[in-house]
Amino acid sequence: xxxxxxxxxxxxxxxxxxxxxxxxxxxxxxxxxxxxxxxxxxxxxxxxxxxxxxxxxxxxxxxxxxxxxxxxxxxxxxxxxxxxxxxxxxxxxxxxxxxxxxxxxxxxxxxxxxxxxxxxxxxxxxxxxxxxxxxxxxxxxxxxxxxxxxxxxxxxxxxxxxxxxxxxxxxxxxxxxxxxxxxxxxxxxxxxxxxxxxxxxxxxxxxxxxxxxxxxxxxxxxxxxxxxxxxxxxxxxxxxxxxxxxxxxxxxxxxx
Amino acid sequence: xxxxxxxxxxxxxxxxxxxxxxxxxxxxxxxxxxxxxxxxxxxxxxxxxxxxxxxxxxxxxxxxxxxxxxxxxxxxxxxxxxxxxxxxxxxxxxxxxxxxxxxxxxxxxxxxxxxxxxxxxxxxxxxxxxxxxxxxxxxxxxxxxxxxxxxxxxxxxxxxxxxxxxxxxxxxxxxxxxxxxxxxxxxxxxxxxxxxxxxxxxxxxxxxxxxxxxxxxxxxxxxxxx
Ligand code: HEM
Ligand code: SF4
Ligand code: FES
Numbered sequence: 001x002x003x004x005x006x007x008x009x010x011x012x013x014x015x016x017x018x019x020x021x022x023x024x025x026x027x028x029x030x031x032x033x034x035x036x037x038x039x040x041x042x043x044x045x046x047x048x049x050x051x052x053x054x055x056x057x058x059x060x061x062x063x064x065x066x067x068x069x070x071x072x073x074x075x076x077x078x079x080x081x082x083x084x085x086x087x088x089x090x091x092x093x094x095x096x097x098x099x100x101x102x103x104x105x106x107x108x109x110x111x112x113x114x115x116x117x118x119x120x121x122x123x124x125x126x127x128x129x130x131x132x133x134x135x136x137x138x139x140x141x142x143x144x145x146x147x148x149x150x151x152x153x154x155x156x157x158x159x160x161x162x163x164x165x166x167x168x169x170x171x172x173x174x175x176x177x178x179x180x181x182x183x184x185x186x187x188x189x190x191x192x193x194x195x196x197x198x199x200x201x202x203x204x205x206x207x208x209x210x211x212x213x214x215x216x217x218x219x220x221x222x223x224x225x226x227x228x229x230x231x232x233x234x235x236x237x238x239x240x241x242x243x244x245x246x247x248x249x250x251x252x253x254x255x256x
Numbered sequence: 257x258x259x260x261x262x263x264x265x266x267x268x269x270x271x272x273x274x275x276x277x278x279x280x281x282x283x284x285x286x287x288x289x290x291x292x293x294x295x296x297x298x299x300x301x302x303x304x305x306x307x308x309x310x311x312x313x314x315x316x317x318x319x320x321x322x323x324x325x326x327x328x329x330x331x332x333x334x335x336x337x338x339x340x341x342x343x344x345x346x347x348x349x350x351x352x353x354x355x356x357x358x359x360x361x362x363x364x365x366x367x368x369x370x371x372x373x374x375x376x377x378x379x380x381x382x383x384x385x386x387x388x389x390x391x392x393x394x395x396x397x398x399x400x401x402x403x404x405x406x407x408x409x410x411x412x413x414x415x416x417x418x419x420x421x422x423x424x425x426x427x428x429x430x431x432x433x434x435x436x437x438x439x440x441x442x443x444x445x446x447x448x449x450x451x452x453x454x455x456x457x458x459x460x461x462x463x464x465x466x467x468x469x470x471x472x473x474x475x476x477x478x479x480x481x482x
Contacts (some may be wrong), residue, residue, distance in 0.1 A: 011351075024351055071318050077354030103352045110345050175355065175364050176342035178267075204309035208266055217345030218267045218338050220366060222437040236446050243444030249263035 004033030006093060009101040010045065012057055018113045034094035038081060039064060039071060041093055058117040064089040066230065068166030072172065073118055074105040078092065079169035079228050087167060087230045107168050109177035111214045122168050124214040125182060131210035132203035133186045135195050148194050158192035161185045163231040170225035170233070176217030181225035183211045184237035191244055201248035205256035208245055270338060274331070275442035277331035278435050284324055289465050292472060298481045301405025305397050308404040312388060332374060339367040362430035363438070369431040376424035383411055412476035421473045429466035436461055 005148050007030045015022025036044075039061050046056035062068040071088035075081035081091045096102060104118065112120040150158075162185075170181035187204050190196030196203070219238060226235045248254075263269045291311065294304040307329065311317050355364055362369065384407065387393060393402040412418055436458030445454070475481050 013351075068385075074350060077350065077352040078357055082357075105350055105352070108348050108350055110347055114434055121362060146352040156315045173358060175346075175359075177345035178342075180267075208268055209262070212267050216267075217342035218270060219442075220342070220363070221441045222359040222432075223414045224355070224358040235441065236448075238443050239446030241444075242271070242442060245266075246272065246444060249260060249269070 003031040004035070004093075005096070006032040006034060006096070006098045008032060008041075008096065008099070010120070011101065011103045012045075013105045014057070014117055015106075015114050017116055022114065022117075024105075032093055034092065036093045037064070037089055038073070038075070038091040038093065039089050058115070058119050060119045061089060067165060069167035072105060072107050072120060072122075072168055074172055076103055079107070079172040080167075080230055084227070085230055085232055086228075087165075090230075107163045107172035109168075109171050109216070111177065111179070111216050112168060112171065120168075124216070125166050125168065125179070127214065128179070128207055128210045129186060130200065132206040133190070135190060135199060137195070150193060155190050157236075158189050159190040161192065161233065163236055164189075164233050165231060167230060169228050169230060171216065173221060173224045173228040174217065174219075175224065176220055177228040178219040178225075179211050179214070179216040180241070181229060181233055181235070181239050183207055185233045185243035187241050187244065188237040190245055191240065200244065201252040202254055202256050204241060204244040205248050208241070209256070270334060271442045273330060273334050273340065275439040276332070277327045278439045279443075280324075281331060282326045282436065282439075284327075285465055289468050293468055295398070295405065295408070295472060296475070296479060300397070300482060301403065301409075302397060302399060302401075304405050305399065305401040305403060308388070309401045312402075314460065328377075329471060332370070335367060335370050360434065363434040366431065366434060369427045372427040373424060376420065376427070379417075379420060380424075384408070384416070408472075409476055412473045418473040418477045422470050425466040425470035428469070429462050432462035432465070433459065 007028070010027045010029060011024045012027060013022055014025045027045055027049075029041060029048065032041050042057065042059060049056045050137075060070040060072055062070040064071075065088045066089060069087070071080070073080065073088045075088070075091070080086060080088045082095055083091055083198065106112075106114050106118045107120045107122075109120075111124040112122055115121050164182060164185035166182065168182070171177050171179050174181075187207055190203065191200050221235070221238075223235060226233065248256075264273060291304070292308050295301060297303050343457040355361070384404070387407055388402070388404055392409055393404055395403040395406050397403045399406070412421075437455050440454050
């Protein structure tokens with residue numbers, strides 16, 4: 001691995017499992033290249049730990065190109081670190097200075113229990129999706145795309161909502177550990193398209209109910225989620241979800 | 257429950273209640289501030305006392321007073337419930353959390369600002385509402401109306417009280433700087449053509465209402481109105 005000239009002090013959250021208490025542990029890493037990604041810097045740290053016969057730090061990662069949403073790290077008080085619109089794997093060491101101390105913690109939320117060290121269990125998101133984040137269609141040939149005209153603005157808004165990668169940064173940064181940005185993006189991507197209409201009001205009720213039962217907090221519109229979301233998901237989606245929820249509860253006759 | 261299911265016990269339903277009661281309190285403050293601003297006419301409180309007399313005797317206003325108290329209590333109760341639930345949603349706090357990087361401090365301090373408002377409300381209701389409704393206003397003005405204006409002039413000779421009122425109005429300003437636009441977002445009233453207007457009206461509303469309210473004790477204490 002390319003060597004560089006950065007020497008850093010890391011304070012990394014180490015926790016054996018969900019039953020034991022954890023603590024921040026100090027590590028030094030040396031000769032870090034400014035061109036490394038933050039995760040590659042962690043690879044260097046882990047090699048160092050393995051060579052010394054110590055347990056490497058467990059952290060989630062998969063694609064390392066900003067699309068899978070796995071790389072959850074709360075870096076110096078911000079999810080995915082100091083840069084806007086990037087995931088941890090897209091964060092480079094040039095965003096830090098030689099000699100910096102960097103504090104790395106896991107996402108903290110009752111709904112995201114720590115599995116080990118920096119890895120948390122985000123299956124609460126999966127259960128919210130399973131509660132209604134889909135459309136029911138018969139299998140077979142897809143119909144001709146032009147048979148469902150969709151205004152460009154509508155299609156763009158749906159596409160922007162669909163950019164959510166389920167990383168959980170919104171929950172991690174929210175002072176209330178609220179999942180409203182994630183859930184509203186997953187509701188909006190379908191509510192904005194014709195294919196999503198038949199189940200629109202059932203969907204919003206079941207997904208919100210599941211979100212609540214997972215123990216996420218209540219949104220207070222601080223806007224921290226939107227500011228920290230690596231995909232720039234907009235607060236507009238939350239307003240749309242609230243509108244749909246009101247329609248579902250007070251106007252639609254379908255109860256869930 | 258018939259058809260409405262868990263509409264108001266869900267996270268969004270609870271927020272609807274916050275939003276509706278908050279907007280209702282915002283409307284109330286316009287009326288309250290408008291009538292109080294009559295003291296700036298500097299007519300020895302005659303117009304103000306007429307306004308106060310109307311507010312104290314008109315049956316619609318008196319019925320509205322119950323709605324106001326219920327609205328306020330619901331707002332406070334719901335705020336407490338939400339704040340406690342939200343704390344439970346993050347049992348282990350971050351060692352380092354850079355909140356200022358992504359949100360305004362007052363948007364993160366609505367519970368604190370609200371609590372300051374609540375303490376102020378107790379002082380304020382004791383100062384004026386209890387006097388006008390229960391213990392009685394001691395004097396009448398030349399029109400024969402109860403002289404609430406006179407009560408106010410005496411109360412605002414106390415610099416500590418004036419200080420408390422000014423601090424409370426600073427809290428109100430910040431509570432509303434977040435709350436006004438937040439209530440619209442909560443209700444789902446978010447629309448690219450109106451968002452700018454809502455934001456601007458919210459900022460002006462918060463500043464004008466709190467400045468006008470704060471100017472009242474200051475003007476009386478400084479002897480700017482007789
Ligand atoms: C005249 C007084 C008050 C007015 C005009 C007012 C107005 C508002 C408004 C408009 C909101 C935003 C609602 C939303 O986001 O949907 C709000 C939220 C809130 N208020 Fe008040 N409020 C007042 C008094 C209080 C008091 C006395 C307390 C506490 C004891 C309080 C605590 C809160 C809290 C905790 C929130 C939640 C923050 C949020 O959801 O964004 N408020 N208020
Ligand atoms: S809304 Fe943004 S921050 Fe939240 S899970 Fe989706 S991509 Fe991540
Ligand atoms: S590892 Fe996939 S988004 Fe970072």
